[in-house]
Amino acid sequence: MVDVRSGLGEALPPPEVEDVELYHPHSWWTRYVFSQDAKIIAIQYATTAIAIGMVALVLSWLMRLQLGFPDTFQLVDAEAYYQFITMHGMIMVIYLLTALFLGGFGNYLIPLMVGARDMVFPYANMLSYWIYLLAVLVLVASFFAPGGPTGAGWTLYPPQALLSGTPGGKDWGIILMLSSLIIFIIGFTMGGLNYVVTVLQGRARGMTLMRMPLTVWGIFTATVMALLAFPALFVACVMMLFDRLLGTSFFMPAIVEMGEQLPYGGGSPILFQHLFWFFGHPEVYIVALPAFGIVSDLISTHARKNIFGYRMMVWAIVIIGGLSFVVWAHHMYVSGMNPYFGFFFATTTLIIAVPTAIKVYNWVLTLWRGNIHLTLPMLFALAFIVTFVNGGLTGLFLGNVVVDVPLSDTMFVVAHFHMVMGVAPILVIFGAIYHWYPKITGRMLDETLGQIHFWITFIGAYGIFFPMHYLGLIGVPRRYYELGETAFVPDSVHTLNAFISIMALIVGAAQIVLLFNLVWSLRHGREAGGNPWRATTLEWQTPETPPPHGNWGKELPVVYRWAYDYSVPGAPEDFIPQNQPAPSRVSHEAAS
Amino acid sequence: MSIMLIFLTAIAAVIVWWLAQQRLASKPWLEVGHARDHRRAAPLPAAKVGLGVFLAVVGSLFALSFSAYFMRMASSDWGTLPLPGFLWINTAILALASAALYWTKLNAERQHGEAARTGLLVALAAGLAFLVGQLFAWRALANAGYLLAGNPANSFFYMLTGLHGLHILGGLAALGRVTVHASDAGFDRRTRLSVELCAIYWHFMLAVWLVLFALLSGWATEVVVFCRQLLT
Ligand code: HEM
């Protein structure tokens, strides 16, 4: 186990990382508001993302009330329902999940986990947050604009997105949505450069790539993907803004609207779909890869066992990242494409399932005979695995051209993507919050409240989305604000819909427990100490908790081992921190 | 999307090349102690790596819009747009800016402050002149009746040159900052690095412009058609 080259007596290798000049805040404003410290920026990102996420949650409540009790509540008409769907979907995917995983966890964890003092371009990092905030404000503004927000669906397909039949199409809604996305992408690029270059250049001495925790691998790969994929959305948004504001016909075919010939002609809606899904498919993995990484670390730490197949996990992350750029058109089976292309994309889609399945096996094998501590992060990690497997199985159905065509646009699809893309990553986020909150604040979150939060959320989420698969098989379509009297819809569907809605209300309300816990524990939580989970990774080894500006005090840490030395035979404790040197050979021999 | 796929292949090649040096096949659980760190003894400055990543993003942006150009071109309403002749002059001016920066970089390294400062000013002036020239091209086309919404070819012309112009504008801002720095502090290590980064950025934008110019004037299409014929 002990490497011959190692030993305390040996001189340290030359410093490969230059110590950066830190920027020093001088006033309260530059310390806490316009801060360039990645940890503060992370908290700003996370708070903003959670706040806008609450808006999306309330929107889903309103939609569920309408679907479950169409006659009782008159809150939502068809127009409003489209608007709510669109805003809910867009906020959840981009402004909550992407921003929280990369802007929130990325900012907090990357510098700490690789042993850097801060991100490499702190100023751009600060700008990134403020531009993100601007994007969120522009998005929120569309709720108050004349005509309301856009109702084009989160995919924003033209031509309907720009027509008067769609809410916001001829008003401000679509303009604000497109602008907000453009702003978001600019802001994200500034942050993304930081995350990538910090991993490339800012690692502490001895932190080779293969010693990085999987969390960093996940966030890093996802950021690279996002940097390459977001330009597609950017181009699509710019072109659509041109169509809407300047009368060009990039995407708009000749259209007669209410007896009137619109000044468009010849444009290609399919072109938009290509651009959108070139971004949209990688987006799924931009959200999933950080979740995969984080979950691996949660499982390993709380099962006190090294992650099974670390190398395979790394390779799988990289391969998934690469493959997801060549599968985008599987979202377009119903748009009429050359069947050979359909076959190609169906094949690549199925191939992606292989590295994904490997990851699942490795998680399970890590748990196998582990010393599983059923802490809150572990509970959420387990819930994630179950949910992800579940969603993955239904995904295999949808990846098949033949099966997808009849199920496309039913509640089955809604159930599927909520399982993989909604519930699964959110569970990881919760797990991660319970795991790292002690580092961020120095106090533990309350255990009882956490248990309540977990069980309601987990069981409730199944209560919401499981029955939806069944609705989809019966043929209940998605994006319909009410079913009316339709022959193929049995009465049981209405009962089921009411049940789902009640579940949605309960799950939503359970999140208040988490919010309360977050605030309450800030003052009243149990003192956590520096390393409450007895974890190996660097962020738990900071000299102070919460880590101060500059993270490491006088000296940067030096890394001597990989991130998963749990339960090493013969070690005095069941974990060995990454920055603990190997025992020198002499003392090792003396000990044995 | 074939252009984007070609671009992605290039990026993927770089990533694979880089990953190949990272000992991804090592067994980290067996290697305790000082790892042989495979980063170079004198690592690249972070800003340079950052610029490289940023250029990959910009490249992806342009590759995607070029892909969109080709896909949209397939429809029947595509017209042609006679490019104003002095776009050639603009091209020359942009090349001059790029060359001036190259010259500046060489002189800055040799600590020929005076020459390097002149080079910066020439590059600034040329960059500005390029933008003004582009505006003239816009006006000439508009006067000749080729309006933005008239035809998809026109729309793409204005959008793509606009997008490129905005990037040049950003480059000018950076260049302006470096020039101010250089006259305050001379060519110390940091300014030299900034000059080098500016030069890289301008070479890149020149390359983008050349591709864009070829695209707009129709040669790129001919090349593509020719390649297709070769393949079939
Ligand atoms: C309590 C949790 C949630 C509930 C009750 C909920 C409910 C809904 C409902 C009722 C719809 C409209 C279905 C239709 O008629 O087509 C919908 C759509 C959608 N939801 Fe959720 N949702 C939740 C969480 C999430 C999360 C976490 C995500 C993150 C990925 C998400 C992403 C989406 C997307 C992308 C759409 C599709 C929008 C569109 O069709 O344009 N949802 N959701």
Ligand SMILES: [Cu+2]
């Ligand atoms: Cu996909």
